[in-house]
Structure formats: structure tokens, C-alpha cells
Amino acid sequence: MNLVELQNVSLAYGRMEVIKNLSLHLAEGEVLGLFGHNGAGKTTTMKMILGLLAPGSGHVQVFGNTPDHTEVRKRLGYLPENVMFYPQLSGEETLTYFARLKGAANHQVGELLEKVGLTHAATRKVKTYSKGMRQRLGLAQALLANPRLLLLDEPTVGLDPVATQELYQLLNELRQNGTGIILCSHVLPGVEPYISRAAILAGGQLQAVGTLSELRRQVALPTRIRLGSLSEPEHWQTRLSGLGFDSRCIGRDALEVLTHNGARRELLNTLINSSEAADLEVSPPSLDDLYRHFAVVPAQEKSQ
Amino acid sequence: MMQVWNIAIKELNDGLRNRWLLAISLLFAILAAGIAWLGSAAAGQVGFSSIPATIASLASLATFLVPLIALLLAYDAIVGEEEGGTLLLLLTYPLSRGQLLLGKFIGHGLILALATSIGFGSAAVAIALLVSDLDIWLLIQSFSRFIFSASLLGWVFLALAYFLSSKASEKSTAAGLALGVWFLFVLVFDLSLLALLVFSKGQLNPDLLPWLLLLNPTDIFRQINLSGLGDGSAMNGVMALGRDLPITNPGLWFSLFIWLIASLGIAHFALRRRAI
Numbered sequence: 001m002n003l004v005e006l007q008n009v010s011l012a013y014g015r016m017e018v019i020k021n022l023s024l025h026l027a028e029g030e031v032l033g034l035f036g037h038n039g040a041g042k043t044t045t046m047k048m049i050l051g052l053l054a055p056g057s058g059h060v061q062v063f064g065n066t067p068d069h070t071e072v073r074k075r076l077g078y079l080p081e082n083v084m085f086y087p088q089l090s091g092e093e094t095l096t097y098f099a100r101l102k103g104a105a106n107h108q109v110g111e112l113l114e115k116v117g118l119t120h121a122a123t124r125k126v127k128t129y130s131k132g133m134r135q136r137l138g139l140a141q142a143l144l145a146n147p148r149l150l151l152l153d154e155p156t157v158g159l160d161p162v163a164t165q166e167l168y169q170l171l172n173e174l175r176q177n178g179t180g181i182i183l184c185s186h187v188l189p190g191v192e193p194y195i196s197r198a199a200i201l202a203g204g205q206l207q208a209v210g211t212l213s214e215l216r217r218q219v220a221l222p223t224r225i226r227l228g229s230l231s232e233p234e235h236w237q238t239r240l241s242g243l244g245f246d247s248r249c250i251g252r253d254a255l256e257v258l259t260h261n262g263a264r265r266e267l268l269n270t271l272i273n274s275s276e277a278a279d280l281e282v283s284p285p286s287l288d289d290l291y292r293h294f295a296v297v298p299a300q301e302k303s304q
Numbered sequence: 305m306m307q308v309w310n311i312a313i314k315e316l317n318d319g320l321r322n323r324w325l326l327a328i329s330l331l332f333a334i335l336a337a338g339i340a341w342l343g344s345a346a347a348g349q350v351g352f353s354s355i356p357a358t359i360a361s362l363a364s365l366a367t368f369l370v371p372l373i374a375l376l377l378a379y380d381a382i383v384g385e386e387e388g389g390t391l392l393l394l395l396t397y398p399l400s401r402g403q404l405l406l407g408k409f410i411g412h413g414l415i416l417a418l419a420t421s422i423g424f425g426s427a428a429v430a431i432a433l434l435v436s437d438l439d440i441w442l443l444i445q446s447f448s449r450f451i452f453s454a455s456l457l458g459w460v461f462l463a464l465a466y467f468l469s470s471k472a473s474e475k476s477t478a479a480g481l482a483l484g485v486w487f488l489f490v491l492v493f494d495l496s497l498l499a500l501l502v503f504s505k506g507q508l509n510p511d512l513l514p515w516l517l518l519l520n521p522t523d524i525f526r527q528i529n530l531s532g533l534g535d536g537s538a539m540n541g542v543m544a545l546g547r548d549l550p551i552t553n554p555g556l557w558f559s560l561f562i563w564l565i566a567s568l569g570i571a572h573f574a575l576r577r578r579a580i
Binding site for chain 2: 047050052053070071073074076078080082083084085086087088097098100101102103141
């Protein structure tokens with residue numbers, strides 16, 4: 001069963017259409033990355049899934065129900081962008097208050113504080129928390145009552161690299177236990193291994209949706225091949241140019257070549273047969289490349 | 305109902321934590337004791353005069369203070385949650401907007417009722433202990449009526465504050481609107497009624513004028529307390545119109561209760577329509 005189903009959803013603020021004919025779904029145990037520039041419609045889409053905004057047309061269903069249904073809300077967790085709490089309460093009091101509202105067991109408060117690494121600051125007032133600590137408290141709040149659906153809006157904002165990796169690991173565990181996760185983010189590097197599918201929004205319209213392999217197949221973006229530890233990169237540049245490959249020097253001893261599918265094998269054979277190329281790194285189009293292709297390029301073309 | 309109670313307890317705890325309850329109770333107690341013993345100083349008499357005179361003075365004081373305190377307590381109840389970023393989060397929980405409003409109302413209402421009871425009640429206790437030859441039954445009756453009607457008046461203004469808070473987009477706007485409402489009901493309304501009386505030069509239907517008092521909850525509150533004092537001699541100024549009001553004391557209570565229900569109703573309507 002799909003946890004979330006959006007069918008031909010449109011929404012306008014006055015005369016400005018912010019979501020245009022959007023169809024999406026999220027299955028159990030799936031992580032859907034929702035990517036797009038500012039104002040692309042990511043948060044609005046989240047709000048419709050949360051039942052805070054009603055679509056002008058189309059249908060939104062969560063657990064097969066209307067999103068504002070009480071039973072739906074008991075089973076979902078939400079972390080808003082720039083999460084804020086009551087400054088006068090401590091982390092523990094905050095979580096206890098939200099646990100009561102969610103109908104979560106009291107022992108979860110301590111467990112979740114430990115899970116997000118806030119046990120040491122549990123009795124401190126939230127107003128003394130750093131942005132990263134608030135974000136971690138927000139995550140603990142979203143995990144109350146073991147939700148089957150998690151909506152995370154920019155969850156890595158304010159987190160240091162280690163905490164970001166820990167968050168992704170945690171999401172991976174939740175996904176393996178069947179939790180469906182929708183993750184909105186501007187921060188694309190690092191998220192790639194943890195998402196099942198990516199949905200790219202631009203101007204309120206869905207530009208692309210699918211697994212990264214599916215999206216790579218849809219577009220003919222070049223593979224990035226990087227040659228490192230070269231004694232004479234300029235010599236290699238000339239040689240590759242003779243073979244019809246454009247390359248650029250990176251640093252003092254490395255080269256980067258962009259190659260399309262057809263020529264990739266030929267280039268790789270040449271490189272492998274050469275004893276000089278010590279380091280070889282082959283990178284398929286990244287999420288960032290795909291995002292640029294689907295979201296940034298159409299927006300730029302539109303503005304021209 | 306559990307959700308409503310959770311919100312109410314949080315508001316009550318906030319009221320205890322930020323000393324609102326303590327401050328209001330102390331203010332009421334000091335002012336009530338001061339009025340009881342010094343209220344007749346202008347007439348050259350120092351000391352406790354009588355229960356009706358004390359209640360009449362307290363009613364005038366409460367007409368100014370209780371609405372102001374209620375509006376201060378609740379003007380940011382909704383817009384403050386939104387500015388603080390917690391309203392969005394709360395509304396993703398299994399909690400309806402109606403439950404949120406009712407929870408806040410019960411929490412704030414308890415703070416106000418407790419402060420009124422402790423503050424004015426302690427003045428009543430002081431009178432009972434320090435004044436001899438006192439009709440204790442009259443004291444209990446008058447102060448009970450006064451405390452409960454003051455609480456009800458405060459609840460009406462809490463509900464009005466929720467309405468303003470649900471309509472305002474910023475806390476500062478809500479504060480300005482709350483002050484405006486206070487001016488309207490506490491100062492402007494009675495002056496307008498007096499102006500109407502003067503400038504109509506008797507052309508207005510005399511049966512209609514007393515009914516206009518019911519359009520102002522502070523006037524109903526004063527009517528409840530002043531008409532309960534017996535012959536109605538304490539009614540002067542605009543309140544004198546109340547003598548011609550063909551409504552008994554329970555009718556006045558009912559009118560104030562209607563004000564509460566109607567104010568909560570429009571607050572709920574405004575909150576439901578508020579875009580998050």
C-alpha cells in the first residue's frame with residue numbers, strides 16, 4: 001500500500017499557481033527525496049500531505065485517508081524547516097509535552113533524547129540550545145510514537161558533517177523497518193546513497209521522478225572520469241585530445257574527462273592499458289548533475 | 305478531551321512559571337484591600353465603610369483591570385505560537401484547531417479565575433477577620449458574585465483576544481488591536497452612549513437605550529454587581545440606564561455567558577480560517 005498518494009494536485013495562492021498537476025506516491029520502506037530551488041513548491045507539497053493546506057484540485061491521501069484525519073496524524077512525524085520550540089521549556093519538558101499530544105509512551109522521551117545525543121542537555125532550557133541541538137530535538141519530536149511516515153523538511157540544516165551522517169544512518173534504519181520517508185533538502189551531496197527515489201520540482205511542477213538509475217537513463221549526461229597521480233598531465237591532455245576527448249586539468253597532477261556512454265568504453269580501455277594512469281575514478285552523473293539538468297537548466301531557459 | 309487538557313496544563317504551567325498568576329493575584333489583593341479600607345477617603349472617612357460600597361468600588365476597578373489583564377494574557381495565544389514556529393508543529397499533531405483553542409482558553413481561564421479568587425478572596429478574608437459587626441453571609445454572597453462575574457468578564461475578553469490573535473499576522477498588530485478593544489469597551493462605549501443620550505435630545509426610544517448596555521460585557525458585569533446590592537442607588541452615570549432594564553439578575557448572567565460563547569465562536573471561526 002502507498003503511504004502517500006498525490007493525484008493531479010494543483011494549488012494556487014490567489015492567481016499564482018504554486019503547484020501544477022503534481023502526482024507522486026510514497027511506498028512503505030521508501031525514502032523519497034524531494035528536491036527543488038527556493039519556491040519550487042516543496043514545503044507547500046509537504047503542507048498538503050500534512051493536511052495544513054487543501055489542494056485546489058486533485059486528491060491527497062495519506063494511509064488511504066484524508067491527511068487531516070486524527071488517525072493519520074498519530075502515525076506521522078514531521079520535522080519543519082527551522083524547527084522552533086518553547087524557549088522557556090527544557091529539552092525533556094518539550095519532548096514530554098509533545099509525547100503527551102502524540103499519545104507516545106513516557107519512556108520514549110529518554111530513549112529519543114539518547115538516540116539524538118541530547119541526554120546531556122535534557123534539563124537545559126531550549127533557548128540555550130544551538131541550532132544543531134534544536135534540529136536534533138526536532139528530529140526526536142518527529143520520531144515520537146514510532147511514526148510509519150516521516151516528513152523531513154531540510155533535516156540537515158545546522159547539523160555538522162558527523163551529525164548529518166548519523167541522521168542519514170538513522171533514516172536508513174527506519175526505512176529498513178518499513179517507515180516511509182519524504183525528505184526535502186537543498187543539500188544534495190551526501191544524501192544520494194540514502195534515497196530510494198528522487199522527485200525534482202521546479203516552478204511548482206514535477207520535472208522528474210524515479211530512482212537515480214532511472215533518471216540517469218532518461219538523460220544523456222556525461223560520465224565523469226578522473227585521472228590522478230599523473231606525472232605529465234599536459235601530455236595526457238594532448239593525447240586525449242588526439243583521441244577526440246576534451247579534458248581539463250585539475251590541480252597539478254590530475255585530469256577530468258567528460259564522456260558519453262558510447263565513447264566511455266574506448267576511453268577506459270585506453271586508460272587501463274596505459275601504465276601511467278595510477279588513479280582512475282569513474283563517476284556517473286551525480287544527483288547534483290541530475291538536479292541541475294532537471295531543475296536549474298529549465299528555469300534558466302525560462303528566464304531567458 | 306485529553307488533548308484539550310494537555311494544552312490547558314501547559315498554559316497553566318506557563319502562567320505559574322512566568323509569575324503571571326502570582327503577579328495578578330497580588331495586584332488584585334492589594335488593590336481590593338486598599339479599596340476596602342481607603343475607598344471612602346475622599347468623603348473624609350478612613351477605614352472600612354460597608355460591603356455594598358466596597359463591592360461598587362471593586363466593580364469599577366475590575367471593569368478597567370480584568371479586561372486589560374485578560375487581553376494581555378491571551379493576545380499572542382495564536383499569533384505568538386505562529387511567530388515562535390510552534391503553531392505549525394502543533395497542527396500536525398492529532399489535535400484540532402478547536403481543541404487547541406479550548407485548551408488555551410481553559411488554561412488561561414484557570415489562571416484568571418485563580419488570580420481573581422485568590423486576590424479578591426484574600427481581601428474578603430481580611431474584611432471578615434478585621435471588621436466587627438459584619439453580616440458574613442452578605443460578605444460571602446457579594447464577594448462570590450463579584451469574583452465569579454469578574455472571572456466570567458475576564459473569560460469573555462480572553463475569547464476576544466483569541467479572535468484578535470487569530471486574525472493578526474504579527475504579535476505587535478495583535479497587541480494594538482487588543483488595546484483598541486479595551487479602549488472601545490472600557491472607555492469609548494459608555495462615552496458614546498452618553499453622547500447619544502445628550503445629542504438625541506430625547507428623540508431616541510427610551511425603552512431601547514437600556515438594552516444598549518447589553519452590547520458591552522463590562523456594562524453587564526457592572527449591572528450584575530450593582531443591581532445585586534439592593535436598591536440600585538449605586539447605579540449612576542450610564543449605569544443608571546440599567547434601572548430601566550427589564551431583565552433580572554439571572555438574565556444579566558445569561559447575557560454575559562452569551563457574550564462568552566459568541567466570542568469563543570468567532571475566535572474558533574477565525575482560527576479555522578487562518579492560513580498556516
